[in-house]
Amino acid sequence: MSVLASGRARASAHPNIALIKYWGKASDSELNEPAVSSLSLTLDELRSETCVAFDESLKSDELWLNGKRDEQKLARISANLDKLRRIAGIDTRCRVETSNNFPTAAGLASSASGFAALVAAGNAALGLGLDLKQQSMLARAMSGSAARSLYGGFAKIYLPDAEPAQTHFGSAYAEQVAEAEHWPLEVCVAIVSEDEKKIGSTEGMERSRLSSPYYQAWLSGNDVDVVQAEKLVLARDFEQLAELSEFSCLKMHAMAMASRPGLLYWSGATVDAMHCVRELRAGGVPVFFTNDAGPQLKAICAPGYGAKVADALAELHGVKRVLRCALGPGARVEALD
Ligand code: DP6
Numbered sequence: 001m002s003v004l005a006s007g008r009a010r011a012s013a014h015p016n017i018a019l020i021k022y023w024g025k026a027s028d029s030e031l032n033e034p035a036v037s038s039l040s041l042t043l044d045e046l047r048s049e050t051c052v053a054f055d056e057s058l059k060s061d062e063l064w065l066n067g068k069r070d071e072q073k074l075a076r077i078s079a080n081l082d083k084l085r086r087i088a089g090i091d092t093r094c095r096v097e098t099s100n101n102f103p104t105a106a107g108l109a110s111s112a113s114g115f116a117a118l119v120a121a122g123n124a125a126l127g128l129g130l131d132l133k134q135q136s137m138l139a140r141a142m143s144g145s146a147a148r149s150l151y152g153g154f155a156k157i158y159l160p161d162a163e164p165a166q167t168h169f170g171s172a173y174a175e176q177v178a179e180a181e182h183w184p185l186e187v188c189v190a191i192v193s194e195d196e197k198k199i200g201s202t203e204g205m206e207r208s209r210l211s212s213p214y215y216q217a218w219l220s221g222n223d224v225d226v227v228q229a230e231k232l233v234l235a236r237d238f239e240q241l242a243e244l245s246e247f248s249c250l251k252m253h254a255m256a257m258a259s260r261p262g263l264l265y266w267s268g269a270t271v272d273a274m275h276c277v278r279e280l281r282a283g284g285v286p287v288f289f290t291n292d293a294g295p296q297l298k299a300i301c302a303p304g305y306g307a308k309v310a311d312a313l314a315e316l317h318g319v320k321r322v323l324r325c326a327l328g329p330g331a332r333v334e335a336l337d
Pocket of ligand 1: 017018020021022023032038111112142143144145146201202203291292293
């Protein structure tokens with residue numbers, strides 16, 4: 001720990017939604033290197049806030065999630081705190097308090113925002129002095145999608161060509177593609193269930209790698225999709241980005257569904273919401289859908305169309321509520337206390 005560091009800090013971060021999906025790991029090492037690159041947008045209104053307190057008097061790590069002590073998720077947090085401790089060269093245990101203003105582990109990327117906030121808080125608390133690229137590598141080692149939540153606006157995870165360097169961080173990192181202001185898209189999240197998903201992304205990806213006959217085809221197409229999506233974001237080409245993003249989403253789910261046993265993250269309401277979005281688009285409303293390892297449907301709208309799309313989704317039987325978001329900023333340290 002740096003002599004100036006207090007061991008305590010509070011940071012916040014927002015979930016991100018992938019337009020070109022990450023699903024699959026390069027190896028089973030604890031560096032959690034992704035097998036594919038990906039591209040996402042960071043949301044504004046949904047938020048995780050994480051406080052860390054490294055404290056010599058603690059005998060073991062503690063996790064408090066949304067105000068309650070959580071023993072079940074503690075092992076994963078502890079393993080990730082070890083990554084911070086290794087860099088700092090300390091063994092001090094830590095109390096982590098984290099809260100989300102949205103459903104946890106329901107396909108709304110709470111692990112992305114939670115781990116991005118943990119890295120930002122840990123970096124500040126321990127005085128590690130990691131730059132954003134290093135922080136994104138560390139966040140990736142905790143949860144692949146978390147690397148992208150370090151950045152606001154649009155971000156991509158970059159897979160270096162070279163062999164990974166044997167460092168604390170591994171090799172793949174995220175970088176910003178464009179600021180939120182570049183293209184103020186709106187996002188409507190149709191909540192169809194608040195339950196925690198039964199099969200998390202980490203387990204699902206591994207199952208797909210081991211058993212889906214479409215896995216190799218999935219791996220071979222993703223880099224091209226990311227390169228194309230980046231160009232479309234920079235050119236603000238909504239129509240083509242809509243087509244490409246739905247392609248990436250459906251391609252990921254088709255490959256996951258073909259795993260054994262098949263991974264089926266959608267509910268009937270998810271599919272109804274997909275049809276609703278496509279009907280709106282056919283009627284001239286610039287909107288497209290995407291969906292992750294859970295049933296919620298995310299509708300990405302051109303600037304100014306969020307209200308109309310939210311109203312249409314809210315009408316659907318099975319949609320409990322619709323959250324509206326703008327694009328948001330990256331992770332940030334809120335306090336050193
Ligand atoms: C479907 O980042 O949660 O949301 O690295 O195992 O923690 P781990 O996986 P995670 O996977 C996210 C999968 C996805 C697509 C995406 O966000 O790119």
